[in-house]
Amino acid sequence: MVRSPDPEPETGLAPETRAITAGRADNDGALAPIVWATTAFEVPTIREARRLATRPRATRYYTRHGNPSVRAFEDALAELEGAEASLAFASGMGAIFATVMSLCGKGSHVVAQRQCYGGTLQLLNQLCPRVGIEVTLVDGTRPGAFAEAVRPGETMVVLAETPANPRLDLVDLDELGAITGPITVVDSTFATPLGQRPLDHGVDLVIHSATKAIAGHNDASLGVVAGVRDLVDWVWGFAVLQGAVPSPHDATAALRGLRTLGVRLRQQSATALALASTLEGRADVGGVRYPGLASHPQAALAARQLRHGGGLLTFDLPGGIEAGERFVEAVRLCRPAPSLGGPETLVTHPASTTHAGLSDEELVAAGITGGTIRVSAGLEDTDDVVADVLAAVAASTVDQ
Numbered sequence: 001m002v003r004s005p006d007p008e009p010e011t012g013l014a015p016e017t018r019a020i021t022a023g024r025a026d027n028d029g030a031l032a033p034i035v036w037a038t039t040a041f042e043v044p045t046i047r048e049a050r051r052l053a054t055r056p057r058a059t060r061y062y063t064r065h066g067n068p069s070v071r072a073f074e075d076a077l078a079e080l081e082g083a084e085a086s087l088a089f090a091s092g093m094g095a096i097f098a099t100v101m102s103l104c105g106k107g108s109h110v111v112a113q114r115q116c117y118g119g120t121l122q123l124l125n126q127l128c129p130r131v132g133i134e135v136t137l138v139d140g141t142r143p144g145a146f147a148e149a150v151r152p153g154e155t156m157v158v159l160a161e162t163p164a165n166p167r168l169d170l171v172d173l174d175e176l177g178a179i180t181g182p183i184t185v186v187d188s189t190f191a192t193p194l195g196q197r198p199l200d201h202g203v204d205l206v207i208h209s210a211t212k213a214i215a216g217h218n219d220a221s222l223g224v225v226a227g228v229r230d231l232v233d234w235v236w237g238f239a240v241l242q243g244a245v246p247s248p249h250d251a252t253a254a255l256r257g258l259r260t261l262g263v264r265l266r267q268q269s270a271t272a273l274a275l276a277s278t279l280e281g282r283a284d285v286g287g288v289r290y291p292g293l294a295s296h297p298q299a300a301l302a303a304r305q306l307r308h309g310g311g312l313l314t315f316d317l318p319g320g321i322e323a324g325e326r327f328v329e330a331v332r333l334c335r336p337a338p339s340l341g342g343p344e345t346l347v348t349h350p351a352s353t354t355h356a357g358l359s360d361e362e363l364v365a366a367g368i369t370g371g372t373i374r375v376s377a378g379l380e381d382t383d384d385v386v387a388d389v390l391a392a393v394a395a396s397t398v399d400q
């Protein structure tokens with residue numbers, strides 16, 4: 001499953017190497033990125049001011065329009081995704097919201113998958129209908145599901161997430177990229193730019209919550225969307241009014257995170273695989289899901305489109321909500337928290353956190369039970385993490 005890196009056509013360098021080399025323009029010889037902590041720039045002439053005010057993503061005018069520190073991060077991300085341009089936001093939801101709202105209006109139709117991040121589902125199910133955008137949710141794992149739901153001339157966006165929150169379901173990127181008409185969008189947060197490149201499969205826009213593995217240290221909140229320049233400029237036209245721009249400090253933190261993403265992912269993938277393999281062999285744990293396991297229902301697709309198994313896995317404790325809660329409260333080394341991709345191994349109980357806003361029916365459709373646990377493997381020693389999780393599993397099955 002975990003393949004050796006494919007050298008990329010543009011430079012011959014592996015993605016892990018390009019994570020080090022990308023986004024270094026305009027640094028004046030400094031090895032580390034410069035923090036442009038300014039909200040505005042002096043513009044000496046009216047002629048120049050008019051030019052900058054009306055130009056998409058100008059970086060030396062007003063920071064809501066663009067900022068050099070933010071641009072360094074955007075350039076790095078665009079290069080890693082094989083995109084012409086990218087646009088950063090204050091959060092992943094900021095990026096998803098701007099992408100959907102900039103491409104849709106009253107009467108538009110969106111096709112999305114029912115297995116996805118809780119915030120995305122709430123946006124689709126609650127906000128979109130309020131502004132006259134109709135949404136069709138499909139099972140993203142079913143071949144042909146997205147294409148069948150597209151209504152020619154009416155569907156503006158096809159939105160997928162792969163691997164998907166929280167059960168690591170996959171969407172076939174080749175199939176998605178072959179859809180013509182609507183703009184195809186992939187939330188690739190779980191894969192990271194080093195795990196897959198949706199644009200290479202013909203997808204139009206790729207989105208990340210850079211809050212997670214990219215920034216990677218639970219200290220910066222960002223989102224990003226990447227694709228062809230015209231499309232990114234179009235999204236910017238909405239984003240500059242939406243105002244969900246990232247702080248230059250957070251963008252710099254995310255660029256620093258990107259530099260170590262390759263080694264962090266290697267360690268996190270190794271721990272996640274060890275944990276998934278161990279849990280799979282136990283009678284007191286069910287439904288172990290990890291893209292790097294042969295038992296994953298889409299293992300062949302995982303091997304075809306993912307370069308690493310990733311740091312996330314999901315499993316079900318048969319004791320339902322009580323067992324789920326006991327597990328989360330029993331871990332000692334792992335931290336109970338609703339995020340992923342950082343140095344600490346995090347355990348999450350989706351039904352009461354990331355997906356707490358969902359109805360019972362939506363939870364069932366997303367494959368989440370009261371006993372579902374998501375683990376984001378961190379950077380601790382693998383054996384220490386496995387021992388802590390096994391002790392918490394044992395504690396969760398004890399009737400209290």
Ligand SMILES: *Cc1c(COP(=O)(O)O)cnc(C)c1O
Nearest residue numbers: 091092093117187189209211222
């Ligand atoms: C966390 C997450 C988001 C939202 O990102 P924020 O930075 O929290 O706004 C979107 N999609 C996925 C897959 C996520 O994990």
